[in-house]
Amino acid sequence: MSAGKAVIGQSGGPTAVINKSLVGFIKEATTRDFDEILGARHGLAGMLGEDFVDLSNLSESQLYGIAKTPAAALGSVRKKPTDNDIEQLISIFERQNIRSFYYIGGNDSAETAHLVAEGAKSIGYEMKAFHIPKTIDNDLLETDHCPGYGSAARFVAHAFQGDDADNRSLNGIKINVLMGRHAGWLTAASTLGKATEEDGPHLVYVPEKIFNIDTFIKEVKEVYESLGRCVVAVSEGVHNKDGEYFLQTYAGETGSGLAGKKDSHGNIQLSGSGALGDTLTNIISENIDGARVRADTFGYLQRSFLADISEVDAEEAERVGQYAVVVSEKEDTGSIILKRQFSDKYHCDVDLVGLEKVAKNTKAMPKEFLDENKPYVTNDFFEYAMPLTGGIEPKTQIFV
């Protein structure tokens, strides 16, 4: 039997280095004996519509260009396949003699790869199915961290360094809202460029802890009264004890017209809106007299800024893409993970785990990364996250 064709797709929210994984995959795949190497436009949507790009004959300069470009070069999609989709997909794979399926994405993509593997098995069609991890949210199980996170964390750390200097210049209270619906990894990264305790962010609110608005006001007030200023990092996903997002519980009172708006999956829309930051700004303004209060929502820049990529992240992203091809020579299914090696110098090896271990669930920050007594991170988090950013130089040469 020939090796058949290989197909690869990209899914979910893009990252700044997701195309490195694609290029790592292509470079390795072109050394193997696949009949064809197909890229599907917009992930599952392109596979179901047989909208393929031939990836076998790209020049070195094209590959270089793709690897340098953030976001999904093949286009992305947010789609959870139905039973019917999977059935249709397998029949397309059979007809096209596609024998290897690779899907770059988050836990939904691992789930999709799992469903493809199960679907093919159920009708006795021999094929391989692999998940290649990416997400700026860093919330996949099993892997030490997710490709895409290091660059996003680097952007956030650098953004806070500058924004903190800006806040020192003019004082006041600054609230920055970061991506992270279920986990605070990216919000926590806001601390990575701090040189001293007095540098911002001074307070870090993540979804791993219950968010209480009265405590929030009190904590902001305390820092503001002590330093004359306060820089705050808030995850978009902060929620109450019942798991309701803060914006849900405040919709229509002090927030923007967007509060409570739902996206096409029925999820509350948290990104692509300044509603949370503006609502918190209103509340703080009402509670702290005379303070200059501003909010920024870092938005899509966190996952797409191309001019400040982590070299470590970029290299690892390429490596997981490449390894998916290597490992598929001897294994049938699985999710690629990064395993941290405990030596003096930071290094992660690549490895494979079962798809079902990565599918569906998300990984929150562990307790030891979060301070028990205040809204802040621990040194353990610092040591975990810093190498992934490629290194952040502390900067605060300032007289105020």
Added chain:
Amino acid sequence: MSAGKAVIGQSGGPTAVINKSLVGFIKEATTRDFDEILGARHGLAGMLGEDFVDLSNLSESQLYGIAKTPAAALGSVRKKPTDNDIEQLISIFERQNIRSFYYIGGNDSAETAHLVAEGAKSIGYEMKAFHIPKTIDNDLLETDHCPGYGSAARFVAHAFQGDDADNRSLNGIKINVLMGRHAGWLTAASTLGKATEEDGPHLVYVPEKIFNIDTFIKEVKEVYESLGRCVVAVSEGVHNKDGEYFLQTYAGETGSGLAGKKDSHGNIQLSGSGALGDTLTNIISENIDGARVRADTFGYLQRSFLADISEVDAEEAERVGQYAVVVSEKEDTGSIILKRQFSDKYHCDVDLVGLEKVAKNTKAMPKEFLDENKPYVTNDFFEYAMPLTGGIEPKTQIFV
């Protein structure tokens, strides 16, 4: 008579390279015979409170660190001096034997330097007063461009490159709101990283043109129907024919609770809020069925992001600071400007103009930089702005 002391302050919204001007000043000033070189904390506020830092004895490594740090190392202030302030200031200068005043800032700072010069003259106190330009808004008269703009423009161009790739990945309509109350320079910079016509931003709305919401909806719809997606750049200061900001006219209808909120100068608060972007998102969502619509407000990152500085901007910022000292050997007052030399290779010389020419007014984009027929820039703008960014490499290696 001895040279007396020199004092320098920073004022207004910081930039990523305003400290380069400070360092350029310090390096030159320490070679001269000033009795002392004082930095005032928070500009005028620090001068009036005699809150000074000695800038004479900083090490090379401190100067290097300061130059690398965005925002105002001495602290900034937003303060227009009253007659009484000026009187008090001159009496402090007299008592301290401060004979040279340097103020880094925008047109308000040029006005302050002018008032200081006039105030001193009126009582026969011999002193010098100079304005050193900075502003990301690029809206000062006389100078070819303002130090600070090139780095902000570079950040915006790079941010749009990534965000446009992100938009291609998932399609939909993306609205990005840029700083610029009176002039669209920064919003126009969003186009600088485009490789093809199909790259975003597709539409650019600046305060130089009247903003009409119905035309906006129509234009967004046209691009969306033609490309399946649309990336839009909007200046925070877009306004109607009566000069009313869009948010003012829409407050309370579809916008956020922050719409119409005023800052401490009685100006409508445009920055540090996602209100404009969210309001436009609501309106577009209501008018274009089924479209995925998102907004980001780039906020303070535009003026403070330290990891993607324009080298050209950094060098010029340092040079205007240095030149202020050089020129003050033979002149008494003035504002430093950059003058573009018309040769094959981009270069600006430094020069001096009267303070009154720079004070108070702002410079909008000239007609020849804006397309007459559509919300877009011209090639003339491109040629003007590109060198200031240090160069933006076009990037769109993408299959969708």
